[in-house]
Amino acid sequence: MSDPLVRRAEDVEYEDVGAADGMAKGVLVGEDQGAPNLAIRRFTLEPGGSVPKHTNEIEHEQHVLAGKYTVGIEGEEYEVEAGDSLHIPAGAVHWYRNDGDEEGAFLCAVPAGDDAIELVEE
Amino acid sequence: MSDPLVRRAEDVEYEDVGAADGMAKGVLVGEDQGAPNLAIRRFTLEPGGSVPKHTNEIEHEQHVLAGKYTVGIEGEEYEVEAGDSLHIPAGAVHWYRNDGDEEGAFLCAVPAGDDAIELVEE
Numbered sequence: 001m002s003d004p005l006v007r008r009a010e011d012v013e014y015e016d017v018g019a020a021d022g023m024a025k026g027v028l029v030g031e032d033q034g035a036p037n038l039a040i041r042r043f044t045l046e047p048g049g050s051v052p053k054h055t056n057e058i059e060h061e062q063h064v065l066a067g068k069y070t071v072g073i074e075g076e077e078y079e080v081e082a083g084d085s086l087h088i089p090a091g092a093v094h095w096y097r098n099d100g101d102e103e104g105a106f107l108c109a110v111p112a113g114d115d116a117i118e119l120v121e122e
Numbered sequence: 123m124s125d126p127l128v129r130r131a132e133d134v135e136y137e138d139v140g141a142a143d144g145m146a147k148g149v150l151v152g153e154d155q156g157a158p159n160l161a162i163r164r165f166t167l168e169p170g171g172s173v174p175k176h177t178n179e180i181e182h183e184q185h186v187l188a189g190k191y192t193v194g195i196e197g198e199e200y201e202v203e204a205g206d207s208l209h210i211p212a213g214a215v216h217w218y219r220n221d222g223d224e225e226g227a228f229l230c231a232v233p234a235g236d237d238a239i240e241l242v243e244e
Contacts, residue, residue, distance in 0.1 A: 002211045004195035009205030028207035029183045035209050037233040038160050040183045061151045061162045063229055065187070073126040083131030085150035087157050089124045107185055109231040111159040 002034035012042065019119055022049020023096070028107075037112050045069055045104040051096040053120035058110050060088040067104030070097045093120050124156035134164065141241055144171020145218070152234070159234050167191055167226040173218040175242035180232050182210040189226030192219045215242050 012026040023045050030039030068081040072095040088094050098104050134148040145167050152161030190203040194217040220226050
């Protein structure tokens with residue numbers, strides 16, 4: 001059995017997401033923390049921030065923690081806010097945009113393993 | 123590809139967790155919502171509520187959304203609050219108790235598939 005873990009908010013390290021503008025990512029619990037089958041990550045999206053159209057090889061299950069922002073999935077845009085949840089299927093073209101004046105934050109659960117991110121030409 | 127989904131907080135149905143006292147569970151995104159590999163669920167634990175010692179066949183990755191409460195894992199108790207994250211390995215004995223006067227809430231991600239819950243004799 002892997003070790004149990006309680007990880008405090010202030011111990012999570014965040015890094016900028018490369019292809020994005022104003023998005024940061026912190027792994028809350030993942031492979032490095034002993035989770036064998038899945039990972040939970042927390043993302044923040046600052047006011048005015050955006051992430052261009054892209055696909056991932058793995059599905060995303062997300063839960064909005066704070067703010068209001070826009071998520072586009074496969075040609076449709078959704079305004080989401082704290083409490084909303086999303087399923088972004090593996091391979092679906094999706095993007096983010098924060099037109100508000102409050103930081104957006106969401107939790108994103110993914111299966112363990114490698115992912116490949118591909119930007120989509122507009 | 124399964125369909126994308128945006129699910130609003132008010133559309134999630136909650137049911138009482140059988141072996142617990144004061145815990146309710148709502149599946150945010152899971153098998154019924156087209157998620158193939160994992161599920162995210164939201165649990166609430168009312169003031170005074172508790173869940174007895176038990177094991178699950180599958181791991182839990184959790185993120186505390188609200189309140190302060192106690193989580194026991196394998197003989198150790200942790201006070202957790204909004205922003206904290208937990209890894210409860212498959213098979214680990216764990217339990218919950220809310221000694222506060224505020225409702226606790228957490229998100230719990232699990233791999234897709236069957237689970238077996240087993241209560242642990244005290």
